[in-house]
Amino acid sequence: MGHWYNEAVFYHIYPLGLLGAPKKNEGTEIEHRMKKLLPWIDHMKDLGVTAVYIGPLFESTTHGYDTKDYKKVDRRLGDNEDFKDFVKKCHEAGIRVVVDGVFNHTGREFFAFQDIQKNREHSPYVNWYKGVNFGWNSPYNDGFGYEAWRNCFELVNLNLYEQAVRDYLFDVIHFWIQEFDIDGIRLDCADCLTFDFMKEMRWRTSQEKEDFWLMGEVIHGDYARWANDDVLHSVTNYELHKGLYSGHNDHNYFEIAHTIRREFDENGGIYKGRTLYSFADNHDVDRLASKLNNKAHMFPEYTLLYTLPGIPSIYYGSEWGIEGRKEGGNDDPLRPALNLAEMEEKYKDCQLTEHIRMLGRLKKELSPLSEGKYRELLLTNRQYAFARIQDDKAVIVAVNNDENPAHVSIPVPAGGNAVNAVTGEPVNVENGRINAELSPAGSLIVSVNI
Known part of the structure; x- marks a missing residue:
């Protein structure tokens, strides 16, 4: 696990x-x-x-x-x-x-920032924030400047x-x-x-x-x-x-x-x-x-x-x-x-x-x-299929972005019996391929024992 x-x-x-x-x-x-x-x-x-x-x-x-x-x-x-x-x-x-x-960053009501507002250079928290500079001012008129996240001055960058x-x-x-x-x-x-x-x-x-x-x-x-x-x-x-x-x-x-x-x-x-x-x-x-x-x-x-x-x-x-x-x-x-x-x-x-x-x-x-390796099986502009492979098990997924049904022929990683993972019904594998009809905006998920 x-x-x-x-x-x-x-x-x-x-x-x-x-x-x-x-x-x-x-x-x-x-x-x-x-x-x-x-x-x-x-x-x-x-x-x-x-x-x-x-x-x-x-x-x-x-x-x-x-x-x-x-x-x-x-x-x-x-x-x-x-x-x-x-x-x-x-x-x-x-x-x-x-x-x-x-x-x-913190907000301006955080205790360390408020201590700097009150005690200025003498605050023990002067180095808690980036770019604190008593020769500048902030948009909030603090009488000192500081670095803010993306210049949003309500968010003060921590050091x-x-x-x-x-x-x-x-x-x-x-x-x-x-x-x-x-x-x-x-x-x-x-x-x-x-x-x-x-x-x-x-x-x-x-x-x-x-x-x-x-x-x-x-x-x-x-x-x-x-x-x-x-x-x-x-x-x-x-x-x-x-x-x-x-x-x-x-x-x-x-x-x-x-x-x-x-x-x-x-x-x-x-x-x-x-x-x-x-x-x-x-x-x-x-x-x-x-x-x-x-x-x-x-x-x-x-x-x-x-x-x-x-x-x-x-x-x-x-x-x-x-x-x-x-x-x-x-x-x-x-x-x-x-x-x-x-x-x-x-x-x-x-x-x-x-x-x-x-x-x-x-x-x-x-x-x-969750654990399977990824392998691409089929790709066109409007249909896409891939497998997730883990040891002797695989899951095959196919999707369709077309407004119409689509026929797909998907190569199956070597192997055995295939089941529709949603319905539990068997899926036919012929000559190493699954032939399926995907509905418009439809998906197919098949579980395969390799």
Whole structure:
């Protein structure tokens, strides 16, 4: 058996949005909105989800990434006991819990920044932030300048070269593991963090919890620099995310296949043996239903998400195919408040939800989908088939992005009896090939004993 995270199906929750929290933290009474998350645990389990990535969670000023207190759950969501209870109930349901770690910057209400505002040059925290300069001023008229994330001055860049800062953040992580029993951390802006900091985090967390998972948000660059045995276990596969929707919109499966070949081909894929984090959408990009020209393409896209190499992730609400687009710089439309009972009623016969549930079941039943090597079998602009091969078992997947049915003839890795993984019916293999009809925007998943 591999590690839990390499076999996981993730559900991604942005809690301030899902729970309809006010946009600004006014420091008022604690609101126990988090209790509304408990029914979602059964919903996740029903979808075949085995891990939840939830965040940001900790006390912040507005959107959650401007941290005010790393050791307190945001009062708009609830208190530490509420989150502890959520984790416990997830664990009872067989679901691991991963939180957002925002370690590149803090908000302006964080104690160290406020101490600099008050004591200026005499503050013991002067070196906690990058570029603090008392000869300058900030857009907030602090009487000093500092480095901010992408010039968003509400996010003050921490100085990870300062030992005291690293010690403080490692203490925070230790606290999260002890207090809440979390199973992993998704590192916000991992491509801004220092490698030494991430390496030490990897070492420390693995000492504390053997199967602790670290996943980094990385958009561009060579993912292998982050995802390896020394730094993080995984990173966000933005390259695949782009290929998945534009490959459907342009009727061009070559784009997806080329990305996968480059990344994971058993001969020379640059990330072969690594497991990256795959997603159709998330809290920073438009919903899949809003990106696809043809909404029926959600079906083959989710088939690919679950069966290509990678750890699949469903962003809350997208299992029902909801829409959502950024408006200028505003991410709120991507992060709506949803009422589970209402959604389940409204979408009770939703075929997409059924499809995702079926994929979750196959991911659990068919180990080659997690562990198998990737091999391309067939590729045209509109049809694509590949195998995931593990020892004497293989899973063959074929998808069609055409508006018409398509006939495919797929070569089968040497071997024996083939079964339709969805229906359990035998599939005919003639002269080493499966001949099949794919419906418009259809998929075929076949399990083969080699």
